[in-house]
Amino acid sequence: MADLPNTSLADRAYRIRRNAVLMGEVQGQGYIAQALDIADVLSVAYFHAMTYRPEDPDWEGRDRFLLSNGHYAIALYAALIEAGVIPEEELESYGTDDSRLPMSGMAQYTPGMEMSGGSLGIGLSIAVGKCLGLKRKGSPSFVYTLFSDGELDEGSVWEAIMAAAHHKLDNLIAIVDINNMQADGPSTQMMGFEPLVPKLEAFGWYAQRVNGNDIEAVREAFDRARQHPLPQPRMIVADTLMGKGVPFLETRDKSHFIRIEAHEWQLALAALDAGRNP
Amino acid sequence: MKPVFSPPTPGKPRLTTSAMIASIAAEGQATKPAPFGHALVALAESRPDIVGMTADLSKYTDLHIFAKAYPDRFYQMGMAEQILFGAASGLASEGFTPFATTYAVFASRRAYDFIHQTIAEEDRDVKIVCALPGLTSGYGPSHQAAEDLALFRAMPNMVVVDPCDALDTEQATAAIAAHKGPAYMRLLRGNVPLVLDAYDYRFELGKAKLLREGREVLVIASGILTMRALEAAKLLEADKIGVAVLHCPTIKPLDVATIEAEARRSGRLVVVAENHTEIGGLGEAVARHLMTAGVHPTFRHIALPDAFMAAGALPTLHDRYGISAEAIGASIKGWLG
Numbered sequence: 001m002a003d004l005p006n007t008s009l010a011d012r013a014y015r016i017r018r019n020a021v022l023m024g025e026v027q028g029q030g031y032i033a034q035a036l037d038i039a040d041v042l043s044v045a046y047f048h049a050m051t052y053r054p055e056d057p058d059w060e061g062r063d064r065f066l067l068s069n070g071h072y073a074i075a076l077y078a079a080l081i082e083a084g085v086i087p088e089e090e091l092e093s094y095g096t097d098d099s100r101l102p103m104s105g106m107a108q109y110t111p112g113m114e115m116s117g118g119s120l121g122i123g124l125s126i127a128v129g130k131c132l133g134l135k136r137k138g139s140p141s142f143v144y145t146l147f148s149d150g151e152l153d154e155g156s157v158w159e160a161i162m163a164a165a166h167h168k169l170d171n172l173i174a175i176v177d178i179n180n181m182q183a184d185g186p187s188t189q190m191m192g193f194e195p196l197v198p199k200l201e202a203f204g205w206y207a208q209r210v211n212g213n214d215i216e217a218v219r220e221a222f223d224r225a226r227q228h229p230l231p232q233p234r235m236i237v238a239d240t241l242m243g244k245g246v247p248f249l250e251t252r253d254k255s256h257f258i259r260i261e262a263h264e265w266q267l268a269l270a271a272l273d274a275g276r277n278p
Numbered sequence: 279m280k281p282v283f284s285p286p287t288p289g290k291p292r293l294t295t296s297a298m299i300a301s302i303a304a305e306g307q308a309t310k311p312a313p314f315g316h317a318l319v320a321l322a323e324s325r326p327d328i329v330g331m332t333a334d335l336s337k338y339t340d341l342h343i344f345a346k347a348y349p350d351r352f353y354q355m356g357m358a359e360q361i362l363f364g365a366a367s368g369l370a371s372e373g374f375t376p377f378a379t380t381y382a383v384f385a386s387r388r389a390y391d392f393i394h395q396t397i398a399e400e401d402r403d404v405k406i407v408c409a410l411p412g413l414t415s416g417y418g419p420s421h422q423a424a425e426d427l428a429l430f431r432a433m434p435n436m437v438v439v440d441p442c443d444a445l446d447t448e449q450a451t452a453a454i455a456a457h458k459g460p461a462y463m464r465l466l467r468g469n470v471p472l473v474l475d476a477y478d479y480r481f482e483l484g485k486a487k488l489l490r491e492g493r494e495v496l497v498i499a500s501g502i503l504t505m506r507a508l509e510a511a512k513l514l515e516a517d518k519i520g521v522a523v524l525h526c527p528t529i530k531p532l533d534v535a536t537i538e539a540e541a542r543r544s545g546r547l548v549v550v551a552e553n554h555t556e557i558g559g560l561g562e563a564v565a566r567h568l569m570t571a572g573v574h575p576t577f578r579h580i581a582l583p584d585a586f587m588a589a590g591a592l593p594t595l596h597d598r599y600g601i602s603a604e605a606i607g608a609s610i611k612g613w614l615g
Contacts (some may be wrong), residue, residue, distance in 0.1 A: 125368070128365045132365060156364070160361050160364065
């Protein structure tokens, strides 16, 4: 994709959020707070960092994007619609019977969905295999993979973290969404994973921590991840705010799967509009 | 079931467990070394997409032979089965055909969700090849994969293969490599008995093959129990009991047409013999099909008990749990009355 000015990245993020809210309205509920928190990261990934062809999602030369946290599918669909990979009119089918856009992302359902998530802690291990495969083929493509802070509880994530460093996978860029919320409560209270950056560095990774809702900071982190000269995998630890962009959701009592009243979807869209490039 | 202990009898030596991987070859039996490893090396020459992967068990799954022949196509993933199968899926998604090896217990029990989600659900071309299937280790339940066939049978998209000997293993390796999609193959490793070369036999994926005829009994068997059934059939010749042996190395998809045709031949006792727990393996698959098809022969099942089995020497254990040739022969004689 062409390198767009930052205002455009913010605009992309706005439209990703808008698409996600519209899909949330179809279902009446959903992982909308997570979609809102990760929109800025997806904007940078799809409209600054990644190489791909919207009309040919399986193009061999593409950068791969693996969604490990399958419940974030609503956010990725929103980005894929904005990127032109999925037609905008499919938005209304989110989570409905026989839709290509199921609630949890699956590889065989959706163009641009590279893996089946849902069972958490899996994406990073598939990413390791993809990176090994791309290296075998001499491909310059990167594998980006997004996972959630709760997945750090899974031992399989640490198996993959060790394997990626052991195999010197400098074509791997992982992003962990630290929104500090998992099914049973705040992630850091469910199982302590801090201090994360020193831990990742000790495991042989190039790790950066950024405000995941500061688009400029996220863009710089993606650039540094791509340009880092050492043969090691790269992790972007992104601190995000659930519900970002919709003030009444940002301050609402947080939970993993939020309920929104029917009249609130229009309020959410209005809040997004109000916050757009003031 | 609690283990049963007995004190040593003075002057009466007892068999030892020996290694974790005891040879299943009887003394003096013809064997071939590492049939899977050599078959994979032979295939890899014309199949650049084939790569080998293991979780710290290359030497114990005969994959070290491939690793030595193709060091740059071999991936050591450490003693970690979740990353082994997740990464195998990733490599397959990039167009490669990974042969991923470990012990059957670790693939079926520890990594089940990873195989289910990243390989079977995504329909990736990964071949899962696992040593110590059923009761082929005297090391105790930690290494005895009595339930692997049941678990992998229950997984959509998964082809399941249980070869009998070295010849079967070589040919099944080529067959699962040619098959597009996920496959689970039970592995016999080390010096593997060679039995089927004496028969007019060739492995075909999804096909059961009649190895010998017999008028009184039909044994439908897979894996090393086919070998044992053939031995039992010879023992029963002395009693003028004719035992047919139908070898059914592909557990899924099951060759129901051949099984049904053989079972329909009237008057024979039908016995399914498998190196697997009595729950969920070949026996239940055959019984379900025959019931559904309205074929009702007298049916018996030789299988491992629904119990944690003992540690000990394999010959002792195979006798104790009824899967040695002598035990099979005795069971059949008993059933015929």
